[in-house]
């Protein structure tokens with residue numbers, strides 16, 4: 061329990077207006093520092109589970125713990141604050157504000173996250189320097205760092221998104237199919253860099269994909285359909 | 297937050313600029329209408345001051361006011377010289393200015409009067425007429441020009457001018473055989489005085505063939521020196537026993553020694569039995585006339601308010617339309633920890649920014665127009681538009697526009713808020 065980053069208990073969730081349960085998960089635990097691959101067919105509720113973990117939606121019955129906080133007991137404000145401080149989120153694509161530069165997008169990470177800013181201050185680096193350093197590690201040279209996000213290639217955009225998720229060392233990195241828009245070579249490179257940085261700052265990684273070939277890279281693979289008691293009904 | 301709103305707006309600058317422009321034009325219109333209204337009222341009230349009663353023949357009070365003070369329209373009914381003499385005998389009358397109108401010089405009104413005009417007529421805040429050049433007329437072929445009239449006709453002291461019968465620009469009967477010589481030019485007053493040309497009553501009488509100069513008439517030869525100047529006709533102020541210079545007058549301005557007597561004298565004049573007369577108190581008549589214009593005034597204000605509403609609706613439309621393409625942007629902000637309230641604030645501050653810029657640009661355009669066109673407007677219609685500082689009313693108008701804009705922006709803000717909660721991080725495009 062002490063080194064659990066995420067725990068779920070008796071989670072039951074259905075979308076408002078929907079008849080059936082979308083998720084029914086008796087138990088799930090992800091330890092700190094783990095790299096978990098969450099897998100499941102399209103529409104099985106992977107993204108739904110992630111938004112529950114990120115505190116975007118609330119599940120009435122059941123308990124979710126993230127980084128020691130019981131999400132059910134937090135207010136909307138506290139949930140937003142927890143997400144800002146402790147969760148780095150990477151989307152499938154369109155992660156960036158097109159009108160900001162690459163660096164500007166990365167710096168956004170600390171806008172609502174005092175804890176992340178504090179961690180950077182503790183390390184004695186400015187937000188700008190940390191952002192540039194991360195981008196450098198992820199393979200964006202100084203020129204592309206200053207470019208507007210809308211002028212970057214998809215691969216570059218995903219790396220900028222990763223840098224933003226990582227900046228200020230949040231406890232949990234959530235990646236929702238971040239490689240599905242990338243070709244194989246870019247995908248492997250992206251994963252390698254993501255793992256490196258997660259390791260460097262000891263962030264837990266929860267990675268969602270329906271791509272079976274990625275399994276070997278991860279310390280654990282969770283099949284949502286095995287976990288989710290409501291899964292049978294999704295199959296027609 | 298404001299910086300982010302600004303960057304986001306800049307990203308959509310085409311629609312943002314159009315929105316700002318729509319608001320700017322509507323605000324400019326509204327402020328412009330308000331300004332013209334207020335300054336018209338000021339100009340209006342400033343046209344005459346110190347005159348207690350205006351008397352004319354049987355006519356409407358508005359018509360008398362417009363004709364005697366603004367030289368607009370004509371008076372069909374005149375009052376006789378006998379009535380004028382009666383008016384002079386009324387108790388406590390300090391001065392009188394008789395006016396005969398109806399002639400013109402190239403469309404500009406000619407007012408035949410006495411030199412008393414220059415000593416007694418006052419405008420604005422009791423300001424007397426002053427001469428920029430020359431002096432008052434002393435002989436019956438002299439003329440005094442209003443400032444604008446002199447500029448428009450390009451006349452200077454010493455120049456000659458011919459008076460035409462009737463008020464039209466092109467006259468059918470020019471009184472060519474009796475030219476007038478410009479004796480003086482008045483300083484600009486910003487009132488209808490600037491537009492007019494003043495000649496002595498005797499001059500008008502001569503032109504119209506009503507007045508026969510004593511010399512030609514062969515009556516009393518008591519002028520002495522006058523004879524030596526050949527065609528010099530002297531103006532007389534002591535016509536009591538002579539033939540009058542003109543038989544009829546258009547209006548008479550009266551100044552009293554005791555102002556509160558005006559009301560009683562007005563009644564007395566209105567009930568004069570010798571001839572039907574109309575007496576008006578210029579202050580009251582101006583107010584009354586202004587009130588009758590108020591409907592027009594309100595309509596103008598209502599229309600420009602509607603234009604502002606249209607401008608704000610343009611903003612509402614563009615904001616609502618932008619929400620669709622910005623769902624991604626909002627999801628990204630949510631993912632980095634922005635709460636729904638922050639999204640709400642973002643939308644409102646965007647509207648605030650657009651409106652403030654719109655108002656600023658609108659005010660800028662208004663002053664641009666004021667500086668650019670105040671001069672030509674003054675020249676053409678004698679209406680003085682000052683580029684003065686923004687009045688409290690104008691600040692109130694701008695404040696109301698801002699408040700209206702913020703209230704309207706609550707609609708897209710609320711929708712964004714709802715979207716932010718419902719979509720979460722999974723945006724279906």
Ligand SMILES: Nc1ncnc2c1ncn2[C@@H]1O[C@H](COP(=O)(O)OP(=O)(O)OP(=O)(O)O)[C@@H](O)[C@H]1O
Nearest residue numbers: 075082101102103104105106107108109718719722
């Ligand atoms: N915001 C929402 N409101 C209502 N229903 C939703 C919402 N988001 C998702 N759903 C429903 O939840 C179900 C699961 O969607 P979800 O996005 O979690 O699937 P997924 O496993 O992530 O699929 P994919 O692999 O295609 O991304 C779908 O049937 C969808 O209709």
Ligand SMILES: [Mg+2]
Nearest residue numbers: 106107108236
């Ligand atoms: Mg998904």
